[in-house]
Amino acid sequence: MESGSEKKFPLNAKDYKLYEEIGDGVSATVHRALCIPLNIVVAIKVLDLEKCNNDLDGIRREVQTMSLINHPNVLQAHCSFTAGHQLWVVMPYMAGGSCLHIIKSSYQDGFEEPVIATLLRETLKALVYLHAHGHIHRDVKAGNILLDSNGAVKLADFGVSACMFDTGDRQRSRNTFVGTPCWMAPEVMQQLHGYDFKADVWSFGITALELAHGHAPFSKYPPMKVLLMTLQNAPPGLDYERDKRFSKAFKEMVGTCLVKDPKKRPTSEKLLKHPFFKHARPADYLVKTILNGLPPLGDRYRQIKSKEADLLMQNKSEYEAHLSQQEYIRGISAWNFNLEDLKTQAALISDDDSSHAEEPDFHRKQCERQDESALSPERASSSATAPSQDDELNDIPDLDRSFASFPIKPLQALKGCFDINEDDDNTTTPDWNDANLINTGQQLLTKASIGSLAHTTNEDDTAAQNTSIPRHVIPEQKKYLSGSIIPESTFSPKRITSDADREIQQRRYQTERSYSGSLYRTKRDSADETTEVPHVEHKGRFKVTSADLSPKGSTNSTLTPFGGGSSSPSSLNATSASILPSIQSILQQNAMQREEILRLIKYVEQTSAKQPGSPETSMDELLQTPPATSRERELQSQVMLLQQSFSSLTEELKKQKQRNGQLENQLNALTQRND
Numbered sequence: 168m169e170s171g172s173e174k175k176f177p178l179n180a181k182d183y184k185l186y187e188e189i190g191d192g193v194s195a196t197v198h199r200a201l202c203i204p205l206n207i208v209v210a211i212k213v214l215d216l217e218k219c220n221n222d223l224d225g226i227r228r229e230v231q232t233m234s235l236i237n238h239p240n241v242l243q244a245h246c247s248f249t250a251g252h253q254l255w256v257v258m259p260y261m262a263g264g265s266c267l268h269i270i271k272s273s274y275q276d277g278f279e280e281p282v283i284a285t286l287l288r289e290t291l292k293a294l295v296y297l298h299a300h301g302h303i304h305r306d307v308k309a310g311n312i313l314l315d316s317n318g319a320v321k322l323a324d325f326g327v328s329a330c331m332f333d334t335g336d337r338q339r340s341r342n343t344f345v346g347t348p349c350w351m352a353p354e355v356m357q358q359l360h361g362y363d364f365k366a367d368v369w370s371f372g373i374t375a376l377e378l379a380h381g382h383a384p385f386s387k388y389p390p391m392k393v394l395l396m397t398l399q400n401a402p403p404g405l406d407y408e409r410d411k412r413f414s415k416a417f418k419e420m421v422g423t424c425l426v427k428d429p430k431k432r433p434t435s436e437k438l439l440k441h442p443f444f445k446h447a448r449p450a451d452y453l454v455k456t457i458l459n460g461l462p463p464l465g466d467r468y469r470q471i472k473s474k475e476a477d478l479l480m481q482n483k484s485e486y487e488a489h490l491s492q493q494e495y496i497r498g499i500s501a502w503n504f505n506l507e508d509l510k511t512q513a514a515l516i517s518d519d520d521s522s523h524a525e526e527p528d529f530h531r532k533q534c535e536r537q538d539e540s541a542l543s544p545e546r547a548s549s550s551a552t553a554p555s556q557d558d559e560l561n562d563i564p565d566l567d568r569s570f571a572s573f574p575i576k577p578l579q580a581l582k583g584c585f586d587i588n589e590d591d592d593n594t595t596t597p598d599w600n601d602a603n604l605i606n607t608g609q610q611l612l613t614k615a616s617i618g619s620l621a622h623t624t625n626e627d628d629t630a631a632q633n634t635s636i637p638r639h640v641i642p643e644q645k646k647y648l649s650g651s652i653i654p655e656s657t658f659s660p661k662r663i664t665s666d667a668d669r670e671i672q673q674r675r676y677q678t679e680r681s682y683s684g685s686l687y688r689t690k691r692d693s694a695d696e697t698t699e700v701p702h703v704e705h706k707g708r709f710k711v712t713s714a715d716l717s718p719k720g721s722t723n724s725t726l727t728p729f730g731g732g733s734s735s736p737s738s739l740n741a742t743s744a745s746i747l748p749s750i751q752s753i754l755q756q757n758a759m760q761r762e763e764i765l766r767l768i769k770y771v772e773q774t775s776a777k778q779p780g781s782p783e784t785s786m787d788e789l790l791q792t793p794p795a796t797s798r799e800r801e802l803q804s805q806v807m808l809l810q811q812s813f814s815s816l817t818e819e820l821k822k823q824k825q826r827n828g829q830l831e832n833q834l835n836a837l838t839q840r841n842d
């Protein structure tokens with residue numbers, strides 16, 4: 168297949184002819200297509216921006232990441248552009264499809280070891296590259312490992328990837344919960360101390376099991392159950408009995424990835440040196456063993472879909488359950504969500520599920536702990552650690568609420584941000600070349616700012632603009648494509664190249680993150696909670712009834728949120744111990760909010776200073792002056808929105824300060840009592 172990497176792909180839907188559907192995911196459908204002027208077959212991912220709701224940031228991230236990467240094992244986008252309310256991402260067509268589709272159509276029980284070693288080695292090379300450049304993929308799974316007709320393996324789908332060098336919103340987003348539950352590392356679920364690239368190593372281990380068995384561990388369980396099982400049970404692994412066909416090296420490799428403590432997991436770079444990967448073969452081996460004889464991708468996809476539909480329609484209730492589970496998975500995969508909510512829902516699931524014969528790994532593991540401990544010491548001690556994990560679970564904070572006052576990015580603001588082409592950023596092939604990136608960042612800033620502001624004319628959308636617009640004009644920060652802020656360090660010539668560097672980066676990162684706090688918990692547990700009317704919250708695609716979720720008795724004391732309401736002397740130590748991190752979190756949260764407010768103030772000041780002829784005009788006067796041009800109208804509405812955000816943030820800050828004071832008093836009282 169012609170790669171087309173040096174060609175200029177047109178940014179107009181008219182220049183493409185969409186053929187059959189070849190895949191679908193949380194947010195998009197993927198079509199085979201023809202780029203008419205270049206006569207190249209491509210794959211086009213079509214996303215409906217109107218349905219993407221508040222995940223536009225994720226989409227934008229995916230597009231930026233995909234357009235800048237340059238590695239043979241990472242799927243690079245040719246270009247992307249908006250077409251009406253859709254976003255089209257043009258990519259190389261991977262005729263072999265995803266490993267998941269190959270499994271589903273012809274290898275339901277998984278692949279043979281040399282195939283697995285080959286697929287995994289190539290995937291791991293992609294991860295080494297991404298991690299070395301500061302990216303966490305966050306959604307490594309067979310469905311995102313694609314093969315072309317020559318057996319080349321590429322890791323795709325950067326919808327939820329994160330940059331470890333990010334600041335601002337994007338850094339906070341690493342406190343969020345993204346990925347697909349079966350593949351998700353425990354530390355990602357827990358949201359306690361943040362996570363880093365080692366989360367991908369866990370997902371890589373799960374993917375290894377998926378390729379070996381034809382499905383991921385716990386895949387038959389509802390997502391909430393998967394969360395609990397991942398957190399509380401021994402890590403899954405290859406089973407000595409059931410997996411006799413696999414080598415010791417493979418079992419060991421999986422064992423090293425699936426260690427719950429991320430620090431004990433190898434880096435991707437180190438993992439690549441594992442003897443298991445010596446079994447890997449060249450790309451044509453994949454052509455001979457798994458690709459030859461497969462029906463064309465479109466036919467395969469259709470067959471899989473109709474098979475799934477038939478199976479599910481056999482039993483309507485099963486079908487409905489499946490649909491809701493799919494929604495749940497999608498919800499989890501696509502959106503941030505609250506672990507408290509899930510935990511409560513998981514508790515409603517009968518424990519009979521645990522005896523499900525679908526997951527022999529898990530049950531056998533209990534009997535074979537001794538054997539398995541040879542692979543992963545954690546497994547042997549998992550039963551002993553389960554209760555503490557449970558305790559941890561009760562203390563899991565929700566980290567996302569504090570920025571609820573910064574709403575979603577509007578569709579209009581995004582238009583233009585996506586219209587990118589590899590040629591847009593100079594004439595060179597996009598690369599991680601630092602000098603190029605600096606240029607790219609600057610050029611794209613101009614383009615993104617102009618694009619987003621120029622398109623933001625729909626008054627209906629202004630309510631949603633108060634996040635993206637200010638960020639586009641925040642000075643002294645480099646902007647990247649559609650306006651995401653990327654710090655200088657992203658473009659710095661220093662790359663993370665060694666394990667030691669990465670560990671330093673990881674420590675720095677974890678230190679930064681560990682302060683993030685829980686406004687949700689604070690809010691929920693506040694003294695006036697009892698007066699709160701039960702309400703239904705919409706979290707992505709979830710409906711969560713908060714009233715059902717509040718732990719009983721938690722409203723009697725302001726301490727109960729953290730300690731469960733007990734005031735017995737024995738529980739006081741535990742309570743004060745658990746309260747400290749929360750206080751720290753809240754303090755940090757306040758600091759972050761203050762930072763945000765300062766940025767807003769700066770922006771408001773700058774906006775007002777830029778008003779023609781009246782640098783000293785007060786904000787009120789400014790807003791009362793009738794705008795002469797649509798540009799002025801636009802700026803005025805932005806200023807108003809900023810003012811609103813500013814006052815709601817100030818209020819929030821006040822509340823938090825009060826709350827801090829209360830907590831500090833309580834802590835002092837507790838400490839005195841303990842002494």
Ligand SMILES: Nc1ncnc2c1ncn2[C@@H]1O[C@H](COP(=O)(O)OP(=O)(O)OP(=O)(O)O)[C@@H](O)[C@H]1O
Pocket residue numbers: 189190191192193194195196197210212242258259260261262264265268306310311313323324326500
């Ligand atoms: N370039 C491509 N060539 C061939 N098939 C592709 C290509 N890109 C994606 N696909 C197929 O389409 C499916 C869905 O694509 P993708 O994963 O990007 O969508 P998504 O909405 O981001 O999904 P999710 O978030 O669930 O992973 C993939 O699993 C794969 O089978």
